[in-house]
Amino acid sequence: MKVGLFIPCYINQLYPKVGIATLELLEKLGVEVYYPSSQTCCGQPLGNSGYEDDSKGACQLFVENFKEYDYIVGPSGSCIYHVKHHFDILEQTPEVIRVRNNAYELCEFIVKVLGKTDIGASFPYKVGLHKSCHGLRGLKLGSCSERMDAHYSTEEDLLNNVKGLELMSLNRKDECCGFGGTFSVFEEAISVKMGKDRIQDHLDNGVEVITGADHSCLMHLEGLLNRNKQPIRVMHIAEILNNSL
Amino acid sequence: MSHSEKATIFNKNEAKVNWHDKALWYVREKRDNAAHKIKGWEELRNVASGIKANVLSNLDNYLMEFEANAQKNGIKVHWASSAEEHNKIIYKILAEKGAKNIVKSKSMLTEECHLNPFLESKGLEVVDTDLGEYIVQIAQEPPSHIVLPAIHKTKEEVDELFQEHLGTKPSGGDPQYLTNEARKHLRNKFLQADAAITGVNFAVADTGGFVVCTNEGNADMGAHLAPVHIACMGIEKIIPKEAHLGIFLRLLARSATGQPITTYSSHFNTPAPGAEMHIVIVDNGRTEQLSREDFRSSLSCIRCGACMNTCPIYRRSGGHSYDATIPGPIGSILSPGKDLTKHSSLPFASTLCGSCSNVCPVKINIHEQLYKWRQLIVKDVKQPFVKKVILKTTGWLMARPKLFNLLGGSARFMLKHAPRFMVYSKLNAWGKERELPEVGKQNFNEWYKNRKKNE
Ligand code: SF4
Numbered sequence: 001m002k003v004g005l006f007i008p009c010y011i012n013q014l015y016p017k018v019g020i021a022t023l024e025l026l027e028k029l030g031v032e033v034y035y036p037s038s039q040t041c042c043g044q045p046l047g048n049s050g051y052e053d054d055s056k057g058a059c060q061l062f063v064e065n066f067k068e069y070d071y072i073v074g075p076s077g078s079c080i081y082h083v084k085h086h087f088d089i090l091e092q093t094p095e096v097i098r099v100r101n102n103a104y105e106l107c108e109f110i111v112k113v114l115g116k117t118d119i120g121a122s123f124p125y126k127v128g129l130h131k132s133c134h135g136l137r138g139l140k141l142g143s144c145s146e147r148m149d150a151h152y153s154t155e156e157d158l159l160n161n162v163k164g165l166e167l168m169s170l171n172r173k174d175e176c177c178g179f180g181g182t183f184s185v186f187e188e189a190i191s192v193k194m195g196k197d198r199i200q201d202h203l204d205n206g207v208e209v210i211t212g213a214d215h216s217c218l219m220h221l222e223g224l225l226n227r228n229k230q231p232i233r234v235m236h237i238a239e240i241l242n243n244s245l
Numbered sequence: 246m247s248h249s250e251k252a253t254i255f256n257k258n259e260a261k262v263n264w265h266d267k268a269l270w271y272v273r274e275k276r277d278n279a280a281h282k283i284k285g286w287e288e289l290r291n292v293a294s295g296i297k298a299n300v301l302s303n304l305d306n307y308l309m310e311f312e313a314n315a316q317k318n319g320i321k322v323h324w325a326s327s328a329e330e331h332n333k334i335i336y337k338i339l340a341e342k343g344a345k346n347i348v349k350s351k352s353m354l355t356e357e358c359h360l361n362p363f364l365e366s367k368g369l370e371v372v373d374t375d376l377g378e379y380i381v382q383i384a385q386e387p388p389s390h391i392v393l394p395a396i397h398k399t400k401e402e403v404d405e406l407f408q409e410h411l412g413t414k415p416s417g418g419d420p421q422y423l424t425n426e427a428r429k430h431l432r433n434k435f436l437q438a439d440a441a442i443t444g445v446n447f448a449v450a451d452t453g454g455f456v457v458c459t460n461e462g463n464a465d466m467g468a469h470l471a472p473v474h475i476a477c478m479g480i481e482k483i484i485p486k487e488a489h490l491g492i493f494l495r496l497l498a499r500s501a502t503g504q505p506i507t508t509y510s511s512h513f514n515t516p517a518p519g520a521e522m523h524i525v526i527v528d529n530g531r532t533e534q535l536s537r538e539d540f541r542s543s544l545s546c547i548r549c550g551a552c553m554n555t556c557p558i559y560r561r562s563g564g565h566s567y568d569a570t571i572p573g574p575i576g577s578i579l580s581p582g583k584d585l586t587k588h589s590s591l592p593f594a595s596t597l598c599g600s601c602s603n604v605c606p607v608k609i610n611i612h613e614q615l616y617k618w619r620q621l622i623v624k625d626v627k628q629p630f631v632k633k634v635i636l637k638t639t640g641w642l643m644a645r646p647k648l649f650n651l652l653g654g655s656a657r658f659m660l661k662h663a664p665r666f667m668v669y670s671k672l673n674a675w676g677k678e679r680e681l682p683e684v685g686k687q688n689f690n691e692w693y694k695n696r697k698k699n700e
Binding site: 007048060195226 | 248249252253256259262266270277280281286287555557558561562593594595596597598599600602603604616619620621622623632636637639640641642643644645646647649650653654656657674675677678679680681682684685687688689690692693694
């Protein structure tokens with residue numbers, strides 16, 4: 001099984017440690033990982049801003065970079081969602097279809113493709129899970145609170161098997177954090193308010209570390225936590241899963 | 246003013262934002278509990294959405310079937326292609342009857358058509374009899390929510406309003422007292438009414454009858470007391486069969502307020518002896534929306550308001566920030582179809598979190614339609630020059646890995662070495678209340694290259 005590692009542009013530049021944790025984790029799980037070095041971005045920031053047409057070059061490049069792999073795995077639900085749902089702007093060649101079908105968010109890949117939930121990690125902290133919307137409602141990584149389906153959660157399956165980790169329950173299980181890409185600057189006031197409210201929920205429930213499968217939301221929450229000097233850390237779920245004693 | 250500007254103003258009072266958010270979240274949770282209590286909720290949504298899709302594909306036939314059956318029952322049917330026509334038709338009916346005092350129960354359509362100011366300009370008195378509607382009417386404001394029109398007002402604010410308009414005693418916002426006073430006042434209006442105007446929740450093609458849902462019974466009170474009843478409906482309010490009401494009424498009440506059934510689901514089929522019943526069927530831009538492949542399902546909406554209650558942006562920006570008759574997520578996909586330029590900021594007033602689409606009882610893919618509107622808006626509505634150039638250039642760069650990485654590197658360099666006052670300037674909306682990520686020595690690319698070298 002050949003896996004192409006997709007490191008979203010903002011993780012590449014700003015959070016290399018998340019990329020590193022993802023790569024190491026996948027290797028520990030016995031996966032053969034390749035990193036195509038001419039990758040740029042999935043085009044999501046443009047699509048969400050209304051400039052989908054201008055992102056065609058980026059999307060096409062993505063397909064070029066990843067077409068030869070059995071799976072494409074990335075530590076960011078919203079980017080993977082974009083590949084799966086919005087690459088319909090490209091001509092649907094067999095390559096494009098293959099890339100869209102084989103793109104997986106990291107947790108989903110570990111649980112659904114590798115069939116593992118206990119990967120021997122340990123992390124003795126009180127953790128709050130931020131269920132990012134594009135992963136939750138877009139990729140259906142878990143059941144969402146609006147629907148009346150049976151409960152499931154790919155991320156919880158993984159976190160519940162981490163030694164010492166206490167998963168704290170929140171008052172609002174899956175409310176959006178207000179990041180939303182360019183929303184975070186064009187609707188600055190609401191974005192900030194949403195983020196502050198999310199953080200308060202974690203604070204109220206004794207969370208020490210906020211984690212999630214989409215680092216863009218975590219970047220937004222971290223920005224607020226640091227500015228307001230609040231006693232919570234953020235960590236990508238890959239960093240927690242890659243942590244062993 | 247754009248949505249974000251209005252939302253910024255609303256957010257100046259954080260305590261009020263918190264209150265507004267909690268009030269609506271409470272309704273959302275009530276809805277969750279109610280939906281949990283019946284088996285097959287998701288199946289109900291599937292069926293409802295299927296029926297609505299069928300209606301939209303056969304709208305002409307169902308409307309004509311409805312008209313024929315309604316006429317058989319003695320109801321007079323009128324057709325209006327626009328808001329102006331709708332208003333004129335209603336005025337004509339009222340003028341012929343010499344009606345002066347009109348009671349109205351809640352109808353978003355008459356809001357959309359601006360019926361009240363039109364009738365008032367002709368010298369008629371129109372009183373909104375739904376309590377929430379009544380509050381916004383005397384406050385001279387538009388409703389801020391389609392089910393809870395005065396949700397933006399605290400009970401203390403209502404207290405002051407009633408003191409001014411109804412001469413009530415200060416009560417510190419005692420809901421019982423205030424409601425009673427409003428009821429006393431409205432009772433007289435009902436008794437004096439020459440005509441009653443109501444909306445329509447469902448018009449049933451196979452019977453020619455229609456159903457109006459209220460919690461206060463004010464639609465019935467008006468329609469039964471006045472000699473003339475005029476019901477106004479958009480063309481999309483049709484359902485094929487009476488039997489389908491069992492699906493829609495169950496969904497509507499639970500989605501709207503978390504009640505198992507609306508207190509009054511009133512079925513109107515035929516005028517009382519000696520009374521008149523009219524129906525005005527209105528297009529006003531709906532067929533145009535129907536013609537837009539990507540947006541037609543927005544016409545399935547049954548106006549339950551659940552997408553507003555669940556929307557994290559609506560809850561924190563208030564209904565008035567949308568500056569449209571229908572606010573919130575559904576309004577943000579309907580309004581651009583009416584006036585793309587005026588409403589061009591609305592599809593951007595969302596993180597595309599998708600909560601609305603999952604809560605919607607008729608499964609409208611609201612967040613996907615928001616995304617689609619964005620693509621059209623940047624083409625058809627003039628965009629701020631800088632924003633446009635930045636995004637277009639980014640797109641160009643993203644297709645060129647070498648340049649893209651070079652630029653990413655220099656951006657990182659800037660972020661790391663520029664002085665704080667430059668990074669956190671007025672131009673940086675991110676940094677107003679948030680820190681930027683701390684930048685390290687290497688990006689992932691560089692780390693990976695080094696690692697390969699050392700292997
Ligand atoms: S779009 Fe759906 S959730 Fe929103 S008001 Fe209409 S029916 Fe209700």
